[in-house]
Amino acid sequence: xxEDRSDDELLEFxxxxxxQAHRFYLALAAQxxxxxxxxxxxxxxxxxxxxxxxxxxxxxxxxxVVNTWPADEFETEFEGxxxxxxxxxxxxxxxxxxxxxxxxxxxxxxxxxxETRKVLLALADxxxxxxxxxxxxxxxxxxxx
Numbered sequence: 520x521x522e523d524r525s526d527d528e529l530l531e532f533x534x535x536x537x538x539q540a541h542r543f544y545l546a547l548a549a550q551x552x553x554x555x556x557x558x559x560x561x562x563x564x565x566x567x568x569x570x571x572x573x574x575x576x577x578x579x580x581x582x583x584v585v586n587t588w589p590a591d592e593f594e595t596e597f598e599g600x601x602x603x604x605x606x607x608x609x610x611x612x613x614x615x616x617x618x619x620x621x622x623x624x625x626x627x628x629x630x631x632x633x634e635t636r637k638v639l640l641a642l643a644d645x646x647x648x649x650x651x652x653x654x655x656x657x658x659x660x661x662x663x664x
Contacts, residue, residue, distance in 0.1 A: 526630045527583055530574050533626055533639075534585070537571035540564075540619065547608060556605070559656075563612075563649060570642050577635050609657040616650035 524532075544564035551557040575585045603611070623643035627636055 524629070526632050526635055527578060529626050529630055530578050530635065531585075533622070533642075534571050534574045534578075536619070536622060537567050537574065540615070541567040541571070543615065547612075550603075550608075559652075563652075566645070566649070570645065573638055573642065577632075577638050580634070606657065606660055609653050609660065612653040613650050613657070616646050616653060619646040620650065 541564045544560045544567060548557045548560035548564065551560060578585050620643050623639050623646060627639040627643065630636055630639065
């Protein structure tokens with residue numbers, strides 16, 4: 520992430536990424552036959568919208584306007600398509616959440632506003648929580664990591 524971007528631009532980028540993550544989890548949910556598994560992915564999609572709202576609030580606190588980057592710049596389908604098995608989907612989810620965590624850490628180092636940094640730290644922690652959910656489910660499915 521470029522250090523010459525404003526805090527607003529960095530937040531707008533993060534918002535667009537949360538929109539992409541929301542779409543990703545909805546696409547995964549739609550591919551799941553098992554209702555319980557589908558509900559897990561729908562819950563994750565909802566949590567990504569909550570992250571988006573937290574980021575938008577940071578923009579609005581000082582009267583800033585929310586102008587997000589087009590979410591269609593990012594993939595909205597998961598790689599591998601419907602032929603992925605459940606284990607592969609879980610591994611992909613772990614990878615995506617690790618990338619999201621790394622993004623928030625990078626943004627955290629780039630923003631200047633202290634309150635925004637606190638929000639980004641909380642979101643980084645939430646992304647680790649998502650990754651951990653995938654890891655636990657993977658361990659349940661495979662008998663261990």
